[in-house]
Amino acid sequence: MTFDTETAPKxxxxxxxxxxxxxxxxxxxxxxSFYVDENEIRVIIGPNGAGxxxxxxxxxxxxxxxxxxxxxxxxxxxxxxxHQIVHAGVGRKFQNPSIYEDLTVFxxxxxxxxxxxxxxxxxxxxxxxxxIDRVEEIAEMIFLKDHLDTEAAILSHGQKQxxxxxxxxxxxxxxxMLDEPVAGMSVAERVKTAELLNTIIKQHSVIVIEHxxxxxxDIAHRVTVLHQGKVLSEGSMxxxxxxxxxxxxxxxx
Ligand code: ADP
Ligand code: MG
Numbered sequence: 001m002t003f004d005t006e007t008a009p010k011x012x013x014x015x016x017x018x019x020x021x022x023x024x025x026x027x028x029x030x031x032x033s034f035y036v037d038e039n040e041i042r043v044i045i046g047p048n049g050a051g052x053x054x055x056x057x058x059x060x061x062x063x064x065x066x067x068x069x070x071x072x073x074x075x076x077x078x079x080x081x082x083h084q085i086v087h088a089g090v091g092r093k094f095q096n097p098s099i100y101e102d103l104t105v106f107x108x109x110x111x112x113x114x115x116x117x118x119x120x121x122x123x124x125x126x127x128x129x130x131x132i133d134r135v136e137e138i139a140e141m142i143f144l145k146d147h148l149d150t151e152a153a154i155l156s157h158g159q160k161q162x163x164x165x166x167x168x169x170x171x172x173x174x175x176x177m178l179d180e181p182v183a184g185m186s187v188a189e190r191v192k193t194a195e196l197l198n199t200i201i202k203q204h205s206v207i208v209i210e211h212x213x214x215x216x217x218d219i220a221h222r223v224t225v226l227h228q229g230k231v232l233s234e235g236s237m238x239x240x241x242x243x244x245x246x247x248x249x250x251x252x253x
Contacts (some may be wrong), residue, residue, distance in 0.1 A: 011074070013038045013205050014059070019068035020229075021058060028054045030229035031068070036175070041197060041206045043216045045240075046226035047249060052209045054135035055226070056177050059207075060092040061085045067213060074176065091173030093181065099163050101153040105144050109135040109150055112167040134170060141190055141199060142166040158189035161194065169200060177199070177207045182215050226248075 014036040020028045029051045036042050045050050057063035059070055061082040072076040077085055099108050113131050139145045142162040147155065152163060161181055168176055182190045190212065197206055197219050210216050216223065216237060225238045227231040233243040240246050 012036060012121040013040070013067075013073065014207075015054055015071045016055075016059075017069050017071075019055075019058060019070060019083075019151065020066045021054060021063060022066045028229050029065075031059065031217060032226075032230060034224050034231060034234065036205055038205055038206060039201055040221045041201050041208065041219050043223045044207065044209045044219040044226055045191070045211065045216060045223060050226040051229040053179055054229075056092060056179055056207070056209065058226075059177065086171075086173075087158060089172075089174035090177065091168040092177045092179075093164055093168055094179060099152045099160055099167065102151065104149050104151055105139060105155070106135055106148040108163055109138055109166055109170055111161070112170045114171050127135060138166045138170050141169065141196060144195075156189075158193075161185065162193070165196065169204075173204060175205045175207065179209045181208065182210065182212055190215050191218075 012035040016035070017033045019029055019032040020027055032051075032055065034042075044055065046052055055065060058065050059072075059077065060079055061077065061084075065078045068078070072085075072088060072090060075088055077088070077090070080088070100111070103111070110131060113134060136145065136148070139148055142165060144150075144155075144159060144162060144166070147159070152160065155163065163178075164182070165178070182193050185193065194215055197208070200206065208219065220237050222235060223233075223237050224231055225240050225243075227244050227249050232249060233240045233246045235243075
C-alpha cells in the first residue's frame with residue numbers, strides 16, 4: 001500500500017466523527033465531528049441543552065454512542081469501558097467536586113496518585129519521596145501549597161474545584177476534560193484558574209465547557225459552538241463571536 005502524505009489525515013489527539021446519541025429518538029448529539037490537537041485548549045460553548053455535557057459523557061464512556069467514532073491517539077473509545085478510557089489517558093472532571101471532605105489536601109492528592117494495580121503494589125505503597133514530591137508539585141500548581149494539611153471540607157468552593165483538578169493532574173492524563181470549572185468562582189479565582197489551565201497545557205490537552213466569555217477569551221485556542229447536538233461554528237474566539245449564526249442563536253435566547 002502506498003502512503004500519500006498529501007492526502008493522509010493528520011494525527012489528531014482526539015478525532016470525533018459522525019458522533020450521534022439518541023435518547024428515545026431524541027438526538028442530543030447529532031452527527032457531530034470535531035478534532036482536538038496535542039497541547040490545545042478547546043472550549044465548547046453553546047446554549048443550555050446543546051449537548052455539551054453529553055459530548056463529554058460520550059468521550060469518557062459514561063454514555064454509549066448510538067453511532068459514530070471517537071478516536072484518541074488512534075484508539076477507538078466508543079467500544080471501551082470507562083476505566084479503560086481513563087487508563088488510555090482521558091481524565092474527566094464533573095460539575096460537582098468529588099473530593100474527600102474529611103481528608104486533608106495532601107491526603108486527597110496522595111489517594112489519587114497512580115499506584116500499581118496489584119495488592120502487593122498497594123501494600124508496598126508508602127509516603128515515599130516520589131509521592132511527596134509529586135503531591136507538593138501539584139499543590140503548588142493548584143495554589144494549595146500552603147494548605148496541604150487543611151481539611152478539604154473547609155476549603156472555599158474555588159479551592160475545592162482546584163483540588164479536584166489536581167487529583168486528575170496527578171494521574172497525568174493526556175487529555176483533561178472540565179465541565180464548567182469556574183461556575184460559582186469569584187473573579188480572582190477565575191483569573192487564577194485561567195492561569196492554571198495555561199500552565200498545564202504544556203503537558204496536557206484540555207477540553208473545557210464554559211459559559212463565562214471572559215474566561216473563554218483568556219484560555220481558548222479554538223472554540224466549538226454546539227447547537228442542537230451539532231457544530232454551529234468553530235474557530236478563534238473572534239471568529240465565532242462575529243459569526244452571524246452564533247449571534248442569532250445567542251440573541252434568540
Ligand atoms: P448541555 O450540557 O449543553 O446543557 P446536555 O448535554 O446536558 O446539554 O443535554 C442535551 C440534551 O440531551 C438535553 O435536552 C437533555 O435533556 C438531554 N439528555 C441528556 N442526557 C440524557 C439522558 N441520559 N437521557 C435523556 N435525555 C438526556
Ligand atoms: Mg451541561
